[in-house]
Amino acid sequence: MTAVPVGRSVHVKVPATSANLGPGFDTLGLAVALYDELEVTVREQPGATVDVRGVGEGEVPTDESNLVVRSIGHAFARAGVPMPGLDLVAHNSIPHGRGMGSSGAAIVAGIMAAKGLLEGIVELDAQDVLTLATDLEGHPDNVAPAIFGGLTIAWMTPDGPQHKKLTVHRGVSPLILVPEATMSTKLARSLQPASVPHEDAIFNVSRSALLIAALIQSPELLHAATEDKLHQSYRASAMPETDRLITVLRANGLAAVVSGAGPSILVLGSSPAERQVAAALVDANADTAWQALMLAVDFKGATVVPHSVDALV
Structure with missing residues (x-):
């Protein structure tokens, strides 16, 4: 299996989300323009370190137990590629524990980072990203709008999570x-x-x-x-x-x-x-x-x- 080359680096940007929207429990979600950003670089040494800036600085784990790192590892494992050593810099703006999809954003950020790092080795499409994110989050109502933007309807089937993206009226x-x-x-x-x-x-x-x-x-x-x-x-x-x-x-x-x-x-x-x-x-x-x-x-x-x-x- 081809290894991810040392020095490969990606930049990820993920929006905050608001799920449920009142009556649409575990089904509807809306992406809003507040973002967590992530830089991930492959290094020679194994393991991972995370430099957290902004929300969560000094509070969230900065090693391999970090949710973003675990999400990257989940995607690499499903792709059948050994995860390389990584340096991460996380610029967080989404409040934690406030109902704005911070954990979903962290999961999506990790999987999107893996998608970018694996480009040319194993290709992950949009459905793969949704499936991997739902594996970790447990339900797709937050991760779907984080991945696709806009208003999303998300539902589960025997074949995994599905979604439909809709364009929100400009007056909203x-x-x-x-x-x-x-x-x-x-x-x-x-x-x-x-x-x-x-x-x-x-x-x-x-x-x-x-x-x-x-x-x-x-x-x-x-x-x-x-x-x-x-x-x-x-x-x-x-x-x-x-x-x-x-x-x-x-x-x-x-x-x-x-x-x-x-x-x-x-x-x-x-x-x-x-x-x-x-x-x-x-x-x-x-x-x-x-x-x-x-x-x-x-x-x-x-x-x-x-x-x-x-x-x-």
Whole structure:
């Protein structure tokens, strides 16, 4: 098997994501223009080191136990190629533990890095990347928009994860409100019941269908389309301020939902002006500090390009 040459280097860029979008639990996801970037260079010495800059600096592992490194290793193992020694520099902007897809972005970054490093040796296509990322993340709703950008519908089949990318209406203006507190996705999922009432399931099916129409064609329907009965109320006790602020926002006609597993709040404005109104409402009603991120929809998704070693000096 051909080895990856020493000195080969790639640059990866992956967007943050917001999953669920209210009623689309474990199915819908949206990529937004906030990015983690990664430089990976093959070295002679075995093993891996990670230089983390920005979010997670001094907190996340900087050795082979790092999630990005493990994701690279997973892709190399599936490709049947020994993983070379690696130097990684991670420039992180996506908040951790806030429902913005940071773990999904790390996984996608690692697999995209492997894709670039393996170019000309083993080719990984888009479906391979989605499958490998879902292997590690467990479900495709965050990794699909991180890989492909835009609005994605993701689902599982006997042949693995599948996705459909849709173009978001230009009037849709996302706002993500980020608290200081974090939330464990594992804890959030543990609060879900094993079954839900039949009428609640029907309610969410109707709202999910409506949400697709609202996001790609009719933003004026976003408030009605983001109602949910499957997951947010069950998780409310774990993030009471998130729940209270969403109630305030929705009472003022704003399409506010929990971003991913929370505790961040996603507001899907039908115009940029709605974002300003939402940010002002949170500022006036919050008991703790919240950061307002007014973000564009990312339409491109994850990218990987060859990176000159000289540029790292």
